[in-house]
Amino acid sequence: MVVSGTSPQEREFRSWLLERLGQYLRRSVEEIDTGVPFAEYGLDSVAALSLFGDIEDDFGLYLEPTVAWDYPTVDSLARHLAAECVRRVTGPLGEER
Template identity: 50%
Template sequence: MNSHEPAPSASSAPPDTELRSWLRARVAHYAQLDAAAIDTTATLTTYGLDSVYALILCGDIEDHLGVALEPTVAWDHPTIDALARHLEETLAQAAPSGESR
Protein backbone atom coordinates (compact mmCIF):
# COMPACT_ATOMS: atom_id res chain seq x y z
CA MET A 1 0.00 0.00 0.00
CA ASN A 2 2.14 2.83 -1.29
CA SER A 3 0.06 5.94 -0.74
CA HIS A 4 3.01 8.14 -1.63
CA GLU A 5 6.22 7.83 -3.53
CA PRO A 6 9.35 8.19 -1.42
CA ALA A 7 11.64 11.07 -2.25
CA PRO A 8 14.85 9.98 -3.97
CA SER A 9 16.86 11.36 -1.06
CA ALA A 10 14.68 9.88 1.68
CA SER A 11 16.68 9.97 4.89
CA SER A 12 15.36 6.54 5.92
CA ALA A 13 16.94 4.92 2.85
CA PRO A 14 20.39 3.36 3.26
CA PRO A 15 23.23 5.08 1.43
CA ASP A 16 23.26 4.27 -2.26
CA THR A 17 26.62 2.52 -2.38
CA GLU A 18 28.29 1.48 -5.61
CA LEU A 19 27.31 -2.14 -4.95
CA ARG A 20 23.68 -1.24 -4.18
CA SER A 21 23.53 0.86 -7.37
CA TRP A 22 24.99 -2.01 -9.38
CA LEU A 23 22.47 -4.47 -7.92
CA ARG A 24 19.63 -2.04 -8.61
CA ALA A 25 20.81 -1.73 -12.23
CA ARG A 26 20.97 -5.53 -12.64
CA VAL A 27 17.46 -6.01 -11.22
CA ALA A 28 16.18 -3.19 -13.43
CA HIS A 29 17.76 -4.89 -16.45
CA TYR A 30 16.13 -8.24 -15.65
CA ALA A 31 12.76 -6.60 -14.92
CA GLN A 32 13.05 -4.33 -17.97
CA LEU A 33 12.44 -1.24 -15.83
CA ASP A 34 14.31 1.99 -15.22
CA ALA A 35 16.68 1.66 -12.26
CA ALA A 36 14.94 4.59 -10.55
CA ALA A 37 11.75 2.49 -10.46
CA ILE A 38 13.43 -0.23 -8.38
CA ASP A 39 12.75 -0.06 -4.63
CA THR A 40 15.76 -1.52 -2.83
CA THR A 41 13.53 -2.57 0.10
CA ALA A 42 11.12 -4.59 -2.07
CA THR A 43 11.64 -8.29 -2.52
CA LEU A 44 13.19 -9.39 -5.79
CA THR A 45 10.07 -11.42 -6.53
CA THR A 46 8.14 -8.11 -6.58
CA TYR A 47 9.89 -7.46 -9.89
CA GLY A 48 9.20 -10.93 -11.28
CA LEU A 49 12.60 -12.39 -10.50
CA ASP A 50 12.14 -16.13 -10.15
CA SER A 51 14.65 -18.85 -9.32
CA VAL A 52 16.21 -18.65 -12.80
CA TYR A 53 16.87 -14.92 -12.42
CA ALA A 54 18.15 -15.50 -8.87
CA LEU A 55 20.77 -17.91 -10.25
CA ILE A 56 21.67 -15.53 -13.06
CA LEU A 57 22.01 -12.68 -10.55
CA CYS A 58 24.23 -14.88 -8.38
CA GLY A 59 26.47 -15.58 -11.37
CA ASP A 60 26.59 -11.89 -12.27
CA ILE A 61 27.56 -11.01 -8.70
CA GLU A 62 30.29 -13.66 -8.68
CA ASP A 63 31.69 -12.29 -11.94
CA HIS A 64 31.43 -8.68 -10.80
CA LEU A 65 32.97 -9.17 -7.35
CA GLY A 66 35.21 -12.17 -7.97
CA VAL A 67 33.73 -14.17 -5.10
CA ALA A 68 32.03 -17.55 -4.90
CA LEU A 69 28.50 -17.48 -3.50
CA GLU A 70 25.90 -19.99 -2.48
CA PRO A 71 23.32 -20.25 -5.27
CA THR A 72 20.60 -19.42 -2.73
CA VAL A 73 22.09 -16.03 -1.79
CA ALA A 74 19.29 -14.07 -3.51
CA TRP A 75 16.62 -16.09 -1.67
CA ASP A 76 18.43 -15.86 1.67
CA HIS A 77 18.70 -12.05 1.24
CA PRO A 78 15.56 -11.24 -0.79
CA THR A 79 15.89 -7.47 -1.16
CA ILE A 80 18.61 -5.37 -2.76
CA ASP A 81 19.33 -3.76 0.60
CA ALA A 82 19.69 -7.12 2.37
CA LEU A 83 21.73 -8.57 -0.47
CA ALA A 84 24.05 -5.55 -0.62
CA ARG A 85 24.59 -5.66 3.15
CA HIS A 86 25.37 -9.38 3.03
CA LEU A 87 27.79 -8.94 0.13
CA GLU A 88 29.53 -6.00 1.80
CA GLU A 89 29.97 -8.10 4.96
CA THR A 90 31.22 -11.04 2.90
CA LEU A 91 33.75 -8.84 1.10
CA ALA A 92 34.90 -7.27 4.37
CA GLN A 93 35.49 -10.71 5.90
CA ALA A 94 37.33 -11.89 2.79
CA ALA A 95 39.72 -8.90 2.76
CA PRO A 96 43.07 -9.59 4.41
CA SER A 97 43.50 -7.84 7.76
CA GLY A 98 45.03 -4.41 7.53
CA GLU A 99 44.36 -4.02 3.83
CA SER A 100 41.76 -1.78 2.29
CA ARG A 101 40.63 -1.56 -1.30
Template identity: 55%
Template sequence: MPVPTTGHTTESLTTWLAERIALYLKRRPAEIDPAVPLAEYGLDSVASLSLCGDIEEDFDFVLEPTAAWDYPTVQALADHLIKEFAAEAAGAAAKGGAA
Protein backbone atom coordinates in the same frame (compact mmCIF):
# COMPACT_ATOMS: atom_id res chain seq x y z
CA MET B 1 38.31 -8.47 -15.38
CA PRO B 2 36.81 -8.62 -11.86
CA VAL B 3 36.16 -5.42 -9.93
CA PRO B 4 38.07 -5.32 -6.61
CA THR B 5 35.75 -6.14 -3.73
CA THR B 6 37.43 -3.61 -1.46
CA GLY B 7 36.43 0.02 -1.63
CA HIS B 8 32.76 -0.69 -2.24
CA THR B 9 30.04 0.88 -0.19
CA THR B 10 26.54 -0.32 0.51
CA GLU B 11 25.37 2.49 -1.78
CA SER B 12 27.61 1.46 -4.69
CA LEU B 13 26.52 -2.17 -4.37
CA THR B 14 22.87 -1.15 -4.05
CA THR B 15 23.17 0.77 -7.31
CA TRP B 16 25.00 -2.09 -9.06
CA LEU B 17 22.42 -4.64 -7.86
CA ALA B 18 19.44 -2.46 -8.82
CA GLU B 19 20.87 -1.93 -12.30
CA ARG B 20 21.53 -5.63 -12.77
CA ILE B 21 18.14 -6.72 -11.45
CA ALA B 22 16.38 -4.10 -13.56
CA LEU B 23 18.11 -5.55 -16.62
CA TYR B 24 16.85 -9.06 -15.84
CA LEU B 25 13.32 -7.83 -15.15
CA LYS B 26 13.24 -5.43 -18.13
CA ARG B 27 12.65 -2.40 -15.92
CA ARG B 28 14.44 0.88 -15.29
CA PRO B 29 16.84 0.83 -12.32
CA ALA B 30 14.87 3.68 -10.73
CA GLU B 31 11.87 1.31 -10.52
CA ILE B 32 13.76 -1.06 -8.20
CA ASP B 33 13.19 0.01 -4.60
CA PRO B 34 16.04 -1.35 -2.43
CA ALA B 35 13.57 -2.11 0.39
CA VAL B 36 11.04 -4.11 -1.67
CA PRO B 37 11.44 -7.90 -1.73
CA LEU B 38 12.83 -9.05 -5.07
CA ALA B 39 10.11 -11.70 -5.33
CA GLU B 40 7.53 -8.89 -5.53
CA TYR B 41 9.22 -7.75 -8.76
CA GLY B 42 9.02 -11.26 -10.14
CA LEU B 43 12.67 -12.25 -9.70
CA ASP B 44 12.78 -15.97 -10.41
CA SER B 45 15.38 -18.68 -9.92
CA VAL B 46 16.84 -18.15 -13.40
CA ALA B 47 17.40 -14.45 -12.75
CA SER B 48 18.77 -15.24 -9.28
CA LEU B 49 21.31 -17.65 -10.77
CA SER B 50 22.24 -15.04 -13.37
CA LEU B 51 22.73 -12.48 -10.62
CA CYS B 52 25.01 -14.84 -8.69
CA GLY B 53 26.97 -15.48 -11.88
CA ASP B 54 27.37 -11.76 -12.51
CA ILE B 55 28.56 -11.20 -8.94
CA GLU B 56 31.10 -13.97 -9.37
CA GLU B 57 32.24 -12.58 -12.72
CA ASP B 58 32.35 -8.90 -11.76
CA PHE B 59 33.62 -9.23 -8.17
CA ASP B 60 35.40 -12.61 -8.23
CA PHE B 61 33.19 -13.67 -5.35
CA VAL B 62 31.09 -16.85 -5.23
CA LEU B 63 27.60 -16.25 -3.87
CA GLU B 64 25.20 -19.06 -3.02
CA PRO B 65 22.31 -19.33 -5.51
CA THR B 66 19.83 -18.96 -2.63
CA ALA B 67 21.16 -15.49 -1.76
CA ALA B 68 18.21 -13.68 -3.36
CA TRP B 69 15.90 -15.56 -1.00
CA ASP B 70 18.20 -15.45 2.03
CA TYR B 71 18.64 -11.68 1.55
CA PRO B 72 15.35 -10.83 -0.17
CA THR B 73 15.84 -7.12 -0.90
CA VAL B 74 18.51 -5.19 -2.78
CA GLN B 75 19.43 -3.49 0.50
CA ALA B 76 19.76 -6.77 2.41
CA LEU B 77 21.82 -8.32 -0.37
CA ALA B 78 24.10 -5.25 -0.58
CA ASP B 79 24.60 -5.34 3.21
CA HIS B 80 25.45 -9.05 3.03
CA LEU B 81 27.95 -8.51 0.22
CA ILE B 82 29.68 -5.68 2.10
CA LYS B 83 30.12 -7.96 5.13
CA GLU B 84 31.36 -10.83 2.98
CA PHE B 85 33.81 -8.61 1.08
CA ALA B 86 35.15 -7.23 4.38
CA ALA B 87 35.56 -10.73 5.79
CA GLU B 88 37.35 -11.86 2.63
CA ALA B 89 39.69 -8.84 2.74
CA ALA B 90 40.40 -9.42 6.44
CA GLY B 91 41.16 -13.08 5.75
CA ALA B 92 43.53 -12.15 2.92
CA ALA B 93 45.26 -9.56 5.12
CA ALA B 94 45.64 -12.09 7.93
CA LYS B 95 47.33 -14.49 5.51
CA GLY B 96 49.70 -11.75 4.38
CA GLY B 97 47.95 -11.22 1.04
CA ALA B 98 46.69 -7.99 -0.44
CA ALA B 99 43.40 -6.83 1.02
Protein backbone atom coordinates in the same frame (compact mmCIF):
# COMPACT_ATOMS: atom_id res chain seq x y z
CA MET C 1 19.42 6.79 -3.99
CA VAL C 2 21.83 7.28 -1.07
CA VAL C 3 20.89 5.52 2.13
CA SER C 4 22.38 7.09 5.23
CA GLY C 5 24.50 4.93 7.49
CA THR C 6 25.84 2.76 4.71
CA SER C 7 29.41 2.21 3.63
CA PRO C 8 30.68 3.35 0.24
CA GLN C 9 31.07 -0.30 -0.73
CA GLU C 10 27.46 -1.06 0.23
CA ARG C 11 26.27 1.91 -1.84
CA GLU C 12 28.34 0.64 -4.79
CA PHE C 13 26.77 -2.80 -4.53
CA ARG C 14 23.28 -1.26 -4.20
CA SER C 15 23.82 0.82 -7.32
CA TRP C 16 25.20 -2.15 -9.26
CA LEU C 17 22.30 -4.38 -8.14
CA LEU C 18 19.73 -1.77 -9.14
CA GLU C 19 21.27 -1.40 -12.57
CA ARG C 20 21.48 -5.15 -13.12
CA LEU C 21 17.96 -5.80 -11.83
CA GLY C 22 16.67 -3.07 -14.10
CA GLN C 23 18.16 -4.99 -17.01
CA TYR C 24 16.74 -8.35 -15.92
CA LEU C 25 13.32 -6.94 -15.07
CA ARG C 26 13.19 -4.47 -17.97
CA ARG C 27 12.43 -1.62 -15.60
CA SER C 28 14.09 1.68 -14.91
CA VAL C 29 16.20 1.89 -11.78
CA GLU C 30 13.77 4.47 -10.40
CA GLU C 31 10.96 1.89 -10.49
CA ILE C 32 12.80 -0.54 -8.20
CA ASP C 33 12.30 -0.13 -4.45
CA THR C 34 15.41 -1.42 -2.66
CA GLY C 35 13.30 -2.76 0.22
CA VAL C 36 10.89 -4.83 -1.87
CA PRO C 37 11.71 -8.55 -2.18
CA PHE C 38 13.06 -9.72 -5.52
CA ALA C 39 10.19 -12.22 -5.85
CA GLU C 40 7.63 -9.40 -5.81
CA TYR C 41 9.28 -8.05 -8.95
CA GLY C 42 9.03 -11.44 -10.61
CA LEU C 43 12.70 -12.37 -10.36
CA ASP C 44 12.66 -16.14 -10.70
CA SER C 45 15.30 -18.66 -9.68
CA VAL C 46 16.85 -18.74 -13.16
CA ALA C 47 17.28 -14.95 -13.17
CA ALA C 48 18.62 -15.07 -9.60
CA LEU C 49 21.25 -17.62 -10.63
CA SER C 50 22.21 -15.40 -13.56
CA LEU C 51 22.46 -12.44 -11.20
CA PHE C 52 24.77 -14.38 -8.90
CA GLY C 53 26.86 -15.44 -11.88
CA ASP C 54 27.22 -11.74 -12.72
CA ILE C 55 28.26 -11.00 -9.14
CA GLU C 56 30.90 -13.72 -9.34
CA ASP C 57 32.16 -12.44 -12.70
CA ASP C 58 32.22 -8.75 -11.74
CA PHE C 59 33.32 -8.99 -8.10
CA GLY C 60 34.88 -12.43 -7.68
CA LEU C 61 32.35 -13.37 -4.99
CA TYR C 62 30.83 -16.83 -5.19
CA LEU C 63 27.37 -17.00 -3.63
CA GLU C 64 25.35 -20.05 -2.74
CA PRO C 65 21.96 -20.08 -4.50
CA THR C 66 20.18 -19.83 -1.13
CA VAL C 67 21.54 -16.30 -0.68
CA ALA C 68 18.63 -14.94 -2.75
CA TRP C 69 16.24 -16.23 -0.10
CA ASP C 70 18.43 -15.26 2.85
CA TYR C 71 18.90 -11.69 1.52
CA PRO C 72 15.77 -11.12 -0.61
CA THR C 73 16.03 -7.37 -1.25
CA VAL C 74 18.53 -5.02 -2.87
CA ASP C 75 19.24 -3.45 0.53
CA SER C 76 19.86 -6.72 2.35
CA LEU C 77 21.90 -8.25 -0.47
CA ALA C 78 24.05 -5.11 -0.86
CA ARG C 79 24.73 -5.15 2.89
CA HIS C 80 25.64 -8.85 2.73
CA LEU C 81 27.95 -8.38 -0.26
CA ALA C 82 29.77 -5.49 1.43
CA ALA C 83 30.18 -7.55 4.61
CA GLU C 84 31.40 -10.53 2.59
CA CYS C 85 34.06 -8.37 0.94
CA VAL C 86 35.24 -7.12 4.34
CA ARG C 87 35.28 -10.68 5.70
CA ARG C 88 37.42 -11.86 2.78
CA VAL C 89 39.92 -9.06 3.34
CA THR C 90 40.10 -9.28 7.13
CA GLY C 91 39.35 -12.95 7.73
CA PRO C 92 36.65 -14.47 9.92
CA LEU C 93 37.98 -12.92 13.14
CA GLY C 94 38.34 -9.41 11.76
CA GLU C 95 42.13 -9.64 11.54
CA GLU C 96 43.87 -8.06 8.55
CA ARG C 97 45.11 -10.76 6.14
